[in-house]
Amino acid sequence: MDKKINAIYFSATGTTKKIVFGISQQISKNNDNETPIHNIDFTLPEARKTPVSFTKEDIVIVGVPVYAGRVPNILLKYLTSIKGNGTLAIPVVVYGNRNYDDALIELKDILELNDFKVMAGGAFIGEHSFSKTLAQNRPDEKDMTIVSDFGNQIYTKIKTQDQIEDIVVKGNKPYRKYYMPKNKNGAPADIRKVIPKTNSNCIDCKLCVDVCPMGSIDSNDVSKLNGICIKCGACIKKCPTHAKYYDDANYLKHKHELEIDFASRREPELFI
CATH class of the missing domain: 3.40.50.360 (Flavodoxin domain)
Structure with missing residues (x-):
């Protein structure tokens, strides 16, 4: 080839x-x-x-x-x-x-x-x-x-x-329209504006600044965002001190439901 x-x-x-x-x-x-x-x-x-x-x-x-x-x-x-x-x-x-x-x-x-x-x-x-x-x-x-x-x-x-x-x-x-979770009352919950928080574990290494695909995390104050958050997980999963987290109630409800409802292993699908 x-x-x-x-x-x-x-x-x-x-x-x-x-x-x-x-x-x-x-x-x-x-x-x-x-x-x-x-x-x-x-x-x-x-x-x-x-x-x-x-x-x-x-x-x-x-x-x-x-x-x-x-x-x-x-x-x-x-x-x-x-x-x-x-x-x-x-x-x-x-x-x-x-x-x-x-x-x-x-x-x-x-x-x-x-x-x-x-x-x-x-x-x-x-x-x-x-x-x-x-x-x-x-x-x-x-x-x-x-x-x-x-x-x-x-x-x-x-x-x-x-x-x-x-x-x-x-x-x-x-x-189809973008999948949208529901709040505790069963109404659509828009979590697009939910942003990560920063706790006292932060050592200001600025790794989160470097990995954010939107370039949104403020390099002078990593607890602030200068742009959107797409909930990609990079700043949370790559933080060496576990300083980043979400605390929004609708986000956490959705996360919990995903972990319960879709726990069964799915397999790749190939088309060739």
Whole structure:
């Protein structure tokens, strides 16, 4: 296979990166020369300022997390700026064991509108951004075995099919509305404006400033936000002293319900 392999992803806590890179690595391993992988990490704000384009000499594995059953709306501007020019693409979505709803079909549609040729797609599970117990430590060894097998299937399809066939993935058109939790009275609860708090454990290391994908945490006072919070979990899960937390009642209710209602293990779904 004489193609440049590109892994492009948004991955605030590392789960999407692990899956996208795993697929890319397995495709590369199948080549005699182990084709180098070109990584494009657009998690941080600066990376999303520069649009990228590809050619028919490329293959692109594009990964995003699932937020409320959809592609995160804060990524749409960047994603729609990427140009395919007939490039083979594999959309990958990663969700926290609830459901990926319409995220995969939405990402597939975005890529096709950008002149990519979507040849495969996958929905994988990663530890939920709200929780340390829901889909804990996933993608795990079992997941990564499926990731490797998916990479092998993609490589075989490229090598054996002169004309790459279109694929069909799960999802609805029009897309469903963003999933919204309910408060204690059963009414929709909008948690978009909920922000993390900072406790006395903070040592002002500013790691949270560095990892925030919105660039929202104030570098002079890490307890303050200068922009939006997308509840990605990066500042909480990566804080070395466990200084970051949420205390909003609706957020905590939703988190608890997710951990109870969706505790049963879900498995990746592949489309090729």
